[in-house]
Amino acid sequence: MLTYEVICYMCNELTDAWERKYRTREMLVLCDVLHTLKGHARTNEMTNRVCDYFFRERRNKLYGKTFRIEEKDMAYAESRLPELDKAVFRMTVNHYSHRTFVAEELAGLCGMGYSLMRRKFKTYYGTGPSEWLRRERIRRIEEDMEYRVELPLKEVAERNAFGSASNFADFCQKQTGMSPCELKAIGYEKWEKRRMDFWNQ
Structure with a gap:
């Protein structure tokens, strides 16, 4: 049984140490843990910290700044944490939407196929990209x-x-x-x- 003390230890000790030392492999393990514990009320703080770790790096890459996480690791983290995937998708769309009003072009700028972008728009915005x-x-x-x-x-x-x-x-x-x-x-x-x-x- 996952106790409050165990979650506090994972958040305050493990997450903090791994985040500060850029231990991405260990942070990916936390992505798996959080994916398994999806919906557990006591994991919110840890979810926020793990998402923030990967989100900052995705933002740095998007804006041409120095980043330290490989694309395959970023993609894996996003696949395990819907909260992270949503935040990254919305940030990417907002970043590129000033360059075009054509949905297919926006998909290309965001680095994804149109069908995938359309599915994510429906999930995260409740509407299609053209609308x-x-x-x-x-x-x-x-x-x-x-x-x-x-x-x-x-x-x-x-x-x-x-x-x-x-x-x-x-x-x-x-x-x-x-x-x-x-x-x-x-x-x-x-x-x-x-x-x-x-x-x-």
């Missing part, structure tokens, strides 16, 4: 209209990968029910209200 990218595009347009009110509509269209003003206008009308000019007017009103609230504090 998520469509919503993300709308969000960015609305953000540009509200927080970058100085930008002309042509530049907003270019920033959001529209090849022409007519394509931009068609997208806005179809997806929001408003023209770019109407979206810009609403964005300006929000910006003005935020500015007035600031000065009236």
Whole structure:
């Protein structure tokens, strides 16, 4: 039987020592232990620490910094810990989603096949990648209209990968029910209200 004392020892002594010394092989053993004990209420702290160990290294690799864990070990850890896989997937998607609004291209940037990415999107976002990218595009347009009110509509269209003003206008009308000019007017009103609230504090 797994007692509270045993879990505390594993978390406070083993995990701490192995994490500080970059003992990846031993940390992978903890991935297996946590996978076996999935759902055990007392393993949350250890799960967080083990996930953080691998997540930091995945982030370092993604951003071109020095990393110390081999890809095969990272992939194994992610396969054993759904929490880690979810965090890494979301970080990777957010990192590359600014470069494309095409789902197949996003899959390539993320280093995975489209079918795998589609399954992970369904699991972790509750929607498909194309739908998520469509919503993300709308969000960015609305953000540009509200927080970058100085930008002309042509530049907003270019920033959001529209090849022409007519394509931009068609997208806005179809997806929001408003023209770019109407979206810009609403964005300006929000910006003005935020500015007035600031000065009236």
